[in-house]
Amino acid sequence: xxxxxxxxxxxxxxxxxxxxxxxxxxxxxxxxxxxxxxxxxxxxxxxxxxxxxxxxxxxxxxxxxxxxxxxxxxxxxxxxxxxxxxxxxxxxxxxxxxxxxxxxxxxxxxxxxxxxxxxxxxxxxxxxxxxxxxxxxxxxxxxxxxxxxxxxxxxxxxxxxxxxxxxxxxxxxxxxxxxxxxxxxxxxxxxxxxxxxxxxxxxxxxxx
Amino acid sequence: xxxxxxxxxxxxxxxxxxxxxxxxxxxxxxxxxxxxxxxxxxxxxxxxxxxxxxxxxxxxxxxxxxxxxxxxxxxxxxxxxxxxxxxxxxxxxxxxxxxxxxxxxxxxxxxxxxxxxxxxxxxxxxxxxxxxxxxxxxxxxxxxxxxxxxxxxxxxxxxxxxxxxxxxxxxxxxxxxxxxxxxxxxxxxxxxxxxxxxxxxxxxxxxx
Numbered sequence: 252x253x254x255x256x257x258x259x260x261x262x263x264x265x266x267x268x269x270x271x272x273x274x275x276x277x278x279x280x281x282x283x284x285x286x287x288x289x290x291x292x293x294x295x296x297x298x299x300x301x302x303x304x305x306x307x308x309x310x311x312x313x314x315x316x317x318x319x320x321x322x323x324x325x326x327x328x329x330x331x332x333x334x335x336x337x338x339x340x341x342x343x344x345x346x347x348x349x350x351x352x353x354x355x356x357x358x359x360x361x362x363x364x365x366x367x368x369x370x371x372x373x374x375x376x377x378x379x380x381x382x383x384x385x386x387x388x389x390x391x392x393x394x395x396x397x398x399x400x401x402x403x404x405x406x407x408x409x410x411x412x413x414x415x416x417x418x419x420x421x422x423x424x425x426x427x428x429x430x431x432x433x434x435x436x437x438x439x440x441x442x443x444x445x446x447x448x449x450x451x452x453x454x455x456x457x458x459x
Numbered sequence: 460x461x462x463x464x465x466x467x468x469x470x471x472x473x474x475x476x477x478x479x480x481x482x483x484x485x486x487x488x489x490x491x492x493x494x495x496x497x498x499x500x501x502x503x504x505x506x507x508x509x510x511x512x513x514x515x516x517x518x519x520x521x522x523x524x525x526x527x528x529x530x531x532x533x534x535x536x537x538x539x540x541x542x543x544x545x546x547x548x549x550x551x552x553x554x555x556x557x558x559x560x561x562x563x564x565x566x567x568x569x570x571x572x573x574x575x576x577x578x579x580x581x582x583x584x585x586x587x588x589x590x591x592x593x594x595x596x597x598x599x600x601x602x603x604x605x606x607x608x609x610x611x612x613x614x615x616x617x618x619x620x621x622x623x624x625x626x627x628x629x630x631x632x633x634x635x636x637x638x639x640x641x642x643x644x645x646x647x648x649x650x651x652x653x654x655x656x657x658x659x660x661x662x663x664x665x666x667x
Binding site: 330334359400401403404405407408409410411412413414415416418419428433435436437438439440441442443444445446447448453454456 | 538542567608609611612613615616617618619620621622623624626627636641643644645646647648649650651652653654655656661662664
Protein backbone atom coordinates (compact mmCIF):
# COMPACT_ATOMS: atom_id res chain seq x y z
CA UNK A 252 0.00 0.00 0.00
CA UNK A 253 1.48 3.42 -0.95
CA UNK A 254 2.73 5.51 1.95
CA UNK A 255 0.27 8.37 1.24
CA UNK A 256 -2.69 5.98 1.56
CA UNK A 257 -1.30 4.48 4.77
CA UNK A 258 -0.73 7.93 6.24
CA UNK A 259 -4.26 8.98 5.42
CA UNK A 260 -5.61 5.90 7.19
CA UNK A 261 -3.47 6.71 10.22
CA UNK A 262 -4.70 10.31 10.31
CA UNK A 263 -8.33 9.15 9.97
CA UNK A 264 -7.80 6.78 12.89
CA UNK A 265 -6.01 9.43 14.95
CA UNK A 266 -8.79 12.02 14.48
CA UNK A 267 -11.36 9.42 15.57
CA UNK A 268 -9.38 8.38 18.66
CA UNK A 269 -8.40 11.94 19.69
CA UNK A 270 -12.03 13.05 19.40
CA UNK A 271 -13.26 10.08 21.46
CA UNK A 272 -10.60 9.93 24.17
CA UNK A 273 -9.09 13.40 24.25
CA UNK A 274 -5.46 14.17 23.49
CA UNK A 275 -3.98 13.00 26.76
CA UNK A 276 -5.88 9.72 27.11
CA UNK A 277 -5.52 8.72 23.45
CA UNK A 278 -2.92 5.97 23.01
CA UNK A 279 -0.74 5.24 20.00
CA UNK A 280 -1.70 1.56 20.51
CA UNK A 281 -5.36 2.31 19.89
CA UNK A 282 -4.61 4.62 16.97
CA UNK A 283 -2.47 1.90 15.34
CA UNK A 284 -5.19 -0.68 15.96
CA UNK A 285 -7.96 1.48 14.45
CA UNK A 286 -5.68 2.24 11.49
CA UNK A 287 -4.95 -1.45 11.01
CA UNK A 288 -1.22 -0.72 11.14
CA UNK A 289 1.61 -1.64 13.49
CA UNK A 290 2.63 0.87 16.12
CA UNK A 291 6.25 1.07 14.85
CA UNK A 292 4.93 1.97 11.40
CA UNK A 293 2.81 4.79 12.86
CA UNK A 294 5.90 6.16 14.64
CA UNK A 295 8.00 5.71 11.51
CA UNK A 296 5.55 7.68 9.37
CA UNK A 297 4.29 10.30 11.83
CA UNK A 298 7.03 10.52 14.44
CA UNK A 299 5.27 11.13 17.77
CA UNK A 300 1.85 11.56 19.30
CA UNK A 301 2.45 15.32 19.42
CA UNK A 302 3.33 15.54 15.71
CA UNK A 303 0.45 13.26 14.83
CA UNK A 304 -1.94 15.55 16.71
CA UNK A 305 -0.51 18.62 14.93
CA UNK A 306 -0.95 16.87 11.59
CA UNK A 307 -4.60 16.16 12.47
CA UNK A 308 -5.20 19.81 13.38
CA UNK A 309 -3.68 21.03 10.11
CA UNK A 310 -5.53 18.54 7.95
CA UNK A 311 -8.92 19.13 9.58
CA UNK A 312 -8.54 22.91 9.54
CA UNK A 313 -7.50 22.99 5.90
CA UNK A 314 -10.47 20.81 4.98
CA UNK A 315 -12.83 23.14 6.84
CA UNK A 316 -11.45 26.27 5.21
CA UNK A 317 -11.65 24.58 1.80
CA UNK A 318 -15.30 23.65 2.44
CA UNK A 319 -16.11 27.30 3.17
CA UNK A 320 -14.15 28.63 0.18
CA UNK A 321 -15.66 26.09 -2.21
CA UNK A 322 -19.14 27.03 -1.03
CA UNK A 323 -18.62 30.64 -2.08
CA UNK A 324 -19.31 31.42 -5.74
CA UNK A 325 -17.45 34.71 -6.38
CA UNK A 326 -19.99 35.73 -9.04
CA UNK A 327 -23.04 35.42 -6.80
CA UNK A 328 -24.69 38.33 -4.96
CA UNK A 329 -23.37 39.03 -1.44
CA UNK A 330 -26.16 37.32 0.45
CA UNK A 331 -25.81 34.13 -1.64
CA UNK A 332 -22.05 34.17 -1.05
CA UNK A 333 -22.53 34.37 2.70
CA UNK A 334 -25.36 31.82 2.65
CA UNK A 335 -23.28 29.36 0.66
CA UNK A 336 -20.22 29.93 2.85
CA UNK A 337 -22.28 29.25 5.97
CA UNK A 338 -23.82 26.13 4.42
CA UNK A 339 -20.33 24.93 3.54
CA UNK A 340 -19.23 25.51 7.12
CA UNK A 341 -22.16 23.76 8.81
CA UNK A 342 -22.34 20.91 6.30
CA UNK A 343 -18.66 20.21 6.87
CA UNK A 344 -18.75 20.40 10.67
CA UNK A 345 -21.87 18.20 10.78
CA UNK A 346 -20.36 15.62 8.40
CA UNK A 347 -17.02 15.59 10.26
CA UNK A 348 -17.90 15.77 13.96
CA UNK A 349 -14.61 14.13 15.00
CA UNK A 350 -12.55 16.64 13.02
CA UNK A 351 -14.56 19.48 14.50
CA UNK A 352 -14.11 18.11 18.04
CA UNK A 353 -10.34 17.97 17.47
CA UNK A 354 -10.28 21.59 16.29
CA UNK A 355 -12.84 23.15 18.56
CA UNK A 356 -12.30 21.27 21.83
CA UNK A 357 -9.19 19.10 21.89
CA UNK A 358 -6.73 21.44 20.22
CA UNK A 359 -7.67 24.37 22.42
CA UNK A 360 -7.56 22.41 25.66
CA UNK A 361 -4.07 20.97 25.37
CA UNK A 362 -1.66 23.81 25.61
CA UNK A 363 0.16 26.41 23.67
CA UNK A 364 1.54 24.78 20.50
CA UNK A 365 -1.83 23.30 19.48
CA UNK A 366 -3.83 26.35 20.54
CA UNK A 367 -1.53 28.56 18.45
CA UNK A 368 -2.02 26.38 15.36
CA UNK A 369 -5.77 26.58 15.73
CA UNK A 370 -5.60 30.34 16.30
CA UNK A 371 -3.64 30.78 13.04
CA UNK A 372 -6.20 28.79 11.07
CA UNK A 373 -9.07 30.65 12.70
CA UNK A 374 -7.39 33.89 11.64
CA UNK A 375 -7.38 32.61 8.06
CA UNK A 376 -11.17 32.10 8.22
CA UNK A 377 -11.60 35.58 9.73
CA UNK A 378 -9.50 37.08 6.91
CA UNK A 379 -11.62 35.38 4.24
CA UNK A 380 -14.76 36.86 5.81
CA UNK A 381 -13.20 40.32 6.33
CA UNK A 382 -12.22 40.52 2.66
CA UNK A 383 -15.73 39.46 1.63
CA UNK A 384 -17.28 42.21 3.76
CA UNK A 385 -14.90 44.95 2.61
CA UNK A 386 -15.24 43.96 -1.05
CA UNK A 387 -19.02 43.92 -0.87
CA UNK A 388 -19.20 47.30 0.85
CA UNK A 389 -16.93 48.74 -1.86
CA UNK A 390 -19.03 47.17 -4.66
CA UNK A 391 -22.13 48.71 -3.15
CA UNK A 392 -20.39 52.08 -3.45
CA UNK A 393 -21.43 53.06 0.04
CA UNK A 394 -20.53 56.68 0.85
CA UNK A 395 -18.36 56.03 3.88
CA UNK A 396 -16.22 52.95 3.20
CA UNK A 397 -16.40 50.36 5.96
CA UNK A 398 -13.15 50.69 7.97
CA UNK A 399 -10.98 47.56 7.92
CA UNK A 400 -11.02 47.44 11.72
CA UNK A 401 -14.80 47.35 11.83
CA UNK A 402 -14.99 44.78 9.04
CA UNK A 403 -12.50 42.67 10.97
CA UNK A 404 -14.64 43.00 14.11
CA UNK A 405 -17.71 41.91 12.15
CA UNK A 406 -15.79 38.92 10.78
CA UNK A 407 -14.72 37.92 14.30
CA UNK A 408 -18.34 38.19 15.39
CA UNK A 409 -19.53 36.00 12.51
CA UNK A 410 -16.86 33.34 12.97
CA UNK A 411 -17.50 33.27 16.74
CA UNK A 412 -21.24 32.91 16.13
CA UNK A 413 -20.66 30.07 13.63
CA UNK A 414 -18.31 28.20 15.98
CA UNK A 415 -20.70 28.57 18.85
CA UNK A 416 -23.62 27.25 16.77
CA UNK A 417 -21.59 24.32 15.43
CA UNK A 418 -20.54 23.42 18.98
CA UNK A 419 -24.16 23.61 20.09
CA UNK A 420 -25.58 21.44 17.31
CA UNK A 421 -22.74 18.89 17.39
CA UNK A 422 -22.92 18.62 21.18
CA UNK A 423 -26.64 17.80 21.29
CA UNK A 424 -27.78 14.41 22.44
CA UNK A 425 -31.38 14.92 21.24
CA UNK A 426 -32.07 15.37 17.53
CA UNK A 427 -29.73 18.02 16.21
CA UNK A 428 -31.15 20.59 13.80
CA UNK A 429 -30.35 19.97 10.15
CA UNK A 430 -27.25 21.70 8.82
CA UNK A 431 -29.49 23.76 6.55
CA UNK A 432 -31.57 25.00 9.50
CA UNK A 433 -28.47 26.02 11.42
CA UNK A 434 -27.15 27.93 8.42
CA UNK A 435 -30.54 29.60 8.03
CA UNK A 436 -30.65 30.62 11.69
CA UNK A 437 -27.24 32.24 11.42
CA UNK A 438 -28.08 33.85 8.09
CA UNK A 439 -31.23 35.32 9.58
CA UNK A 440 -29.23 36.50 12.57
CA UNK A 441 -26.32 38.03 10.69
CA UNK A 442 -27.43 39.00 7.21
CA UNK A 443 -29.72 41.95 7.86
CA UNK A 444 -27.10 43.72 9.99
CA UNK A 445 -24.27 43.02 7.55
CA UNK A 446 -26.40 44.14 4.64
CA UNK A 447 -27.22 47.39 6.44
CA UNK A 448 -23.57 48.08 7.26
CA UNK A 449 -22.35 47.22 3.78
CA UNK A 450 -24.84 49.76 2.47
CA UNK A 451 -23.99 52.49 4.93
CA UNK A 452 -27.10 52.07 7.11
CA UNK A 453 -26.33 51.98 10.83
CA UNK A 454 -28.10 51.31 14.05
CA UNK A 455 -27.31 54.19 16.41
CA UNK A 456 -27.63 54.02 20.17
CA UNK A 457 -29.37 57.40 20.34
CA UNK A 458 -32.28 56.55 18.06
CA UNK A 459 -35.64 57.17 19.74
CA UNK B 460 -8.07 41.18 59.00
CA UNK B 461 -11.43 39.37 58.55
CA UNK B 462 -11.25 36.08 56.67
CA UNK B 463 -13.59 37.27 53.90
CA UNK B 464 -11.28 40.20 53.11
CA UNK B 465 -8.21 37.94 53.14
CA UNK B 466 -9.91 35.45 50.83
CA UNK B 467 -10.86 38.19 48.42
CA UNK B 468 -7.23 39.35 48.31
CA UNK B 469 -6.11 35.79 47.64
CA UNK B 470 -8.61 35.35 44.82
CA UNK B 471 -7.55 38.70 43.30
CA UNK B 472 -3.93 37.55 43.39
CA UNK B 473 -4.80 34.12 42.00
CA UNK B 474 -6.74 35.54 39.03
CA UNK B 475 -3.79 37.82 38.23
CA UNK B 476 -1.22 35.01 38.43
CA UNK B 477 -3.35 32.42 36.58
CA UNK B 478 -3.97 34.92 33.77
CA UNK B 479 -0.28 35.78 33.51
CA UNK B 480 1.30 32.33 33.89
CA UNK B 481 -1.45 29.91 32.91
CA UNK B 482 -2.91 27.30 35.26
CA UNK B 483 -0.06 24.83 35.13
CA UNK B 484 2.85 27.24 35.52
CA UNK B 485 1.18 29.35 38.23
CA UNK B 486 2.69 28.62 41.65
CA UNK B 487 1.04 28.89 45.05
CA UNK B 488 4.23 30.67 46.18
CA UNK B 489 3.69 33.48 43.72
CA UNK B 490 -0.03 33.70 44.50
CA UNK B 491 0.71 33.96 48.23
CA UNK B 492 3.37 36.60 47.57
CA UNK B 493 1.08 38.73 45.39
CA UNK B 494 -1.69 38.37 47.99
CA UNK B 495 0.70 39.42 50.75
CA UNK B 496 -0.16 36.27 52.71
CA UNK B 497 1.75 33.18 53.80
CA UNK B 498 1.43 30.05 51.69
CA UNK B 499 0.05 27.95 54.60
CA UNK B 500 -2.71 30.52 55.06
CA UNK B 501 -3.65 30.30 51.37
CA UNK B 502 -3.87 26.50 51.69
CA UNK B 503 -5.80 26.79 54.95
CA UNK B 504 -8.41 29.08 53.40
CA UNK B 505 -8.63 27.75 49.85
CA UNK B 506 -7.40 24.17 50.12
CA UNK B 507 -5.51 23.44 46.89
CA UNK B 508 -4.45 25.02 43.63
CA UNK B 509 -7.28 23.16 41.90
CA UNK B 510 -9.95 24.46 44.30
CA UNK B 511 -8.48 27.93 44.15
CA UNK B 512 -8.72 27.88 40.35
CA UNK B 513 -12.34 26.67 40.53
CA UNK B 514 -13.14 29.46 42.98
CA UNK B 515 -11.62 31.98 40.54
CA UNK B 516 -13.73 30.62 37.66
CA UNK B 517 -16.94 30.83 39.69
CA UNK B 518 -16.25 34.31 41.00
CA UNK B 519 -15.27 35.75 37.63
CA UNK B 520 -18.19 34.13 35.83
CA UNK B 521 -20.72 35.33 38.39
CA UNK B 522 -19.33 38.86 38.15
CA UNK B 523 -19.62 38.78 34.35
CA UNK B 524 -23.21 37.51 34.39
CA UNK B 525 -24.11 40.14 37.00
CA UNK B 526 -22.59 42.88 34.81
CA UNK B 527 -24.78 41.76 31.89
CA UNK B 528 -27.94 41.45 34.00
CA UNK B 529 -27.40 44.81 35.69
CA UNK B 530 -26.97 46.45 32.31
CA UNK B 531 -30.43 45.34 31.20
CA UNK B 532 -33.32 47.57 32.27
CA UNK B 533 -36.42 45.34 32.01
CA UNK B 534 -38.62 48.35 31.23
CA UNK B 535 -36.60 49.52 28.22
CA UNK B 536 -37.43 48.70 24.58
CA UNK B 537 -35.84 45.54 23.20
CA UNK B 538 -33.01 47.21 21.32
CA UNK B 539 -31.98 49.24 24.42
CA UNK B 540 -32.04 46.06 26.51
CA UNK B 541 -29.72 44.30 24.09
CA UNK B 542 -27.52 47.38 23.68
CA UNK B 543 -27.17 47.80 27.45
CA UNK B 544 -26.53 44.09 27.96
CA UNK B 545 -23.77 44.17 25.34
CA UNK B 546 -22.25 47.29 26.87
CA UNK B 547 -22.30 45.60 30.27
CA UNK B 548 -20.53 42.58 28.77
CA UNK B 549 -17.80 44.49 26.93
CA UNK B 550 -17.25 47.05 29.71
CA UNK B 551 -16.75 44.21 32.17
CA UNK B 552 -14.43 42.12 30.00
CA UNK B 553 -12.37 45.22 29.13
CA UNK B 554 -12.12 46.30 32.78
CA UNK B 555 -11.25 42.78 33.99
CA UNK B 556 -8.90 41.35 31.35
CA UNK B 557 -7.36 38.89 33.83
CA UNK B 558 -10.75 37.53 34.84
CA UNK B 559 -11.71 37.20 31.19
CA UNK B 560 -8.44 35.41 30.36
CA UNK B 561 -9.11 32.92 33.18
CA UNK B 562 -12.63 32.22 31.87
CA UNK B 563 -12.04 32.35 28.14
CA UNK B 564 -8.57 30.83 27.79
CA UNK B 565 -7.24 29.22 30.97
CA UNK B 566 -10.37 27.43 32.18
CA UNK B 567 -11.06 25.88 28.79
CA UNK B 568 -7.50 24.73 28.23
CA UNK B 569 -6.96 22.77 31.44
CA UNK B 570 -9.22 19.80 31.32
CA UNK B 571 -12.65 18.54 32.09
CA UNK B 572 -13.61 19.84 35.56
CA UNK B 573 -12.80 23.46 34.72
CA UNK B 574 -14.17 23.30 31.19
CA UNK B 575 -17.45 21.91 32.57
CA UNK B 576 -17.75 24.76 35.08
CA UNK B 577 -17.24 27.31 32.34
CA UNK B 578 -19.74 25.50 30.10
CA UNK B 579 -22.38 25.64 32.85
CA UNK B 580 -21.90 29.37 33.33
CA UNK B 581 -21.91 29.98 29.61
CA UNK B 582 -25.23 28.13 29.44
CA UNK B 583 -26.57 30.57 32.05
CA UNK B 584 -25.67 33.50 29.79
CA UNK B 585 -27.27 31.74 26.80
CA UNK B 586 -30.46 31.17 28.83
CA UNK B 587 -30.68 34.85 29.80
CA UNK B 588 -30.43 35.82 26.12
CA UNK B 589 -32.87 33.11 24.95
CA UNK B 590 -35.52 34.32 27.42
CA UNK B 591 -34.98 37.90 26.28
CA UNK B 592 -35.51 36.92 22.64
CA UNK B 593 -38.58 34.74 23.28
CA UNK B 594 -40.18 37.38 25.54
CA UNK B 595 -39.61 40.16 23.03
CA UNK B 596 -41.02 38.13 20.15
CA UNK B 597 -44.12 37.39 22.27
CA UNK B 598 -44.50 41.08 23.23
CA UNK B 599 -44.34 42.02 19.58
CA UNK B 600 -47.27 39.67 19.04
CA UNK B 601 -45.62 38.17 15.97
CA UNK B 602 -47.91 35.75 14.14
CA UNK B 603 -45.72 32.68 14.30
CA UNK B 604 -44.08 32.53 17.73
CA UNK B 605 -40.32 32.08 17.58
CA UNK B 606 -39.63 28.41 18.42
CA UNK B 607 -37.55 27.94 21.59
CA UNK B 608 -34.99 25.93 19.61
CA UNK B 609 -34.45 28.75 17.15
CA UNK B 610 -34.28 31.36 19.92
CA UNK B 611 -31.71 29.19 21.67
CA UNK B 612 -29.70 28.95 18.44
CA UNK B 613 -29.80 32.74 18.09
CA UNK B 614 -28.65 33.12 21.69
CA UNK B 615 -25.73 30.75 21.07
CA UNK B 616 -24.82 32.79 18.00
CA UNK B 617 -24.92 36.06 19.95
CA UNK B 618 -22.90 34.75 22.91
CA UNK B 619 -20.35 33.19 20.54
CA UNK B 620 -20.06 36.48 18.64
CA UNK B 621 -19.60 38.44 21.89
CA UNK B 622 -16.92 36.05 23.20
CA UNK B 623 -15.09 36.15 19.92
CA UNK B 624 -15.11 39.96 19.86
CA UNK B 625 -14.00 40.24 23.49
CA UNK B 626 -11.13 37.83 22.79
CA UNK B 627 -10.18 39.88 19.76
CA UNK B 628 -10.18 43.27 21.50
CA UNK B 629 -8.51 42.00 24.69
CA UNK B 630 -5.83 40.17 22.73
CA UNK B 631 -4.74 43.21 20.70
CA UNK B 632 -1.31 44.68 21.19
CA UNK B 633 -2.10 47.87 19.24
CA UNK B 634 -4.74 50.26 20.52
CA UNK B 635 -7.87 48.24 21.28
CA UNK B 636 -11.21 49.71 20.21
CA UNK B 637 -13.19 51.33 23.01
CA UNK B 638 -15.70 49.08 24.77
CA UNK B 639 -18.47 51.26 23.37
CA UNK B 640 -17.27 50.76 19.79
CA UNK B 641 -17.12 47.00 20.23
CA UNK B 642 -20.64 46.95 21.62
CA UNK B 643 -21.79 49.12 18.71
CA UNK B 644 -20.17 46.82 16.15
CA UNK B 645 -21.95 43.81 17.61
CA UNK B 646 -25.23 45.70 17.95
CA UNK B 647 -25.02 46.73 14.30
CA UNK B 648 -24.20 43.14 13.39
CA UNK B 649 -26.90 41.45 15.42
CA UNK B 650 -29.75 43.86 16.02
CA UNK B 651 -31.31 44.13 12.57
CA UNK B 652 -31.54 40.35 12.17
CA UNK B 653 -32.91 39.79 15.66
CA UNK B 654 -35.40 42.61 15.21
CA UNK B 655 -36.60 41.06 11.94
CA UNK B 656 -36.99 37.61 13.49
CA UNK B 657 -38.71 38.91 16.60
CA UNK B 658 -41.21 40.60 14.28
CA UNK B 659 -41.76 37.62 12.04
CA UNK B 660 -39.69 38.89 9.10
CA UNK B 661 -37.31 36.32 7.68
CA UNK B 662 -34.50 36.12 5.21
CA UNK B 663 -35.21 33.19 2.90
CA UNK B 664 -32.60 31.42 0.79
CA UNK B 665 -34.85 31.42 -2.28
CA UNK B 666 -35.35 35.18 -2.53
CA UNK B 667 -34.33 36.60 -5.91
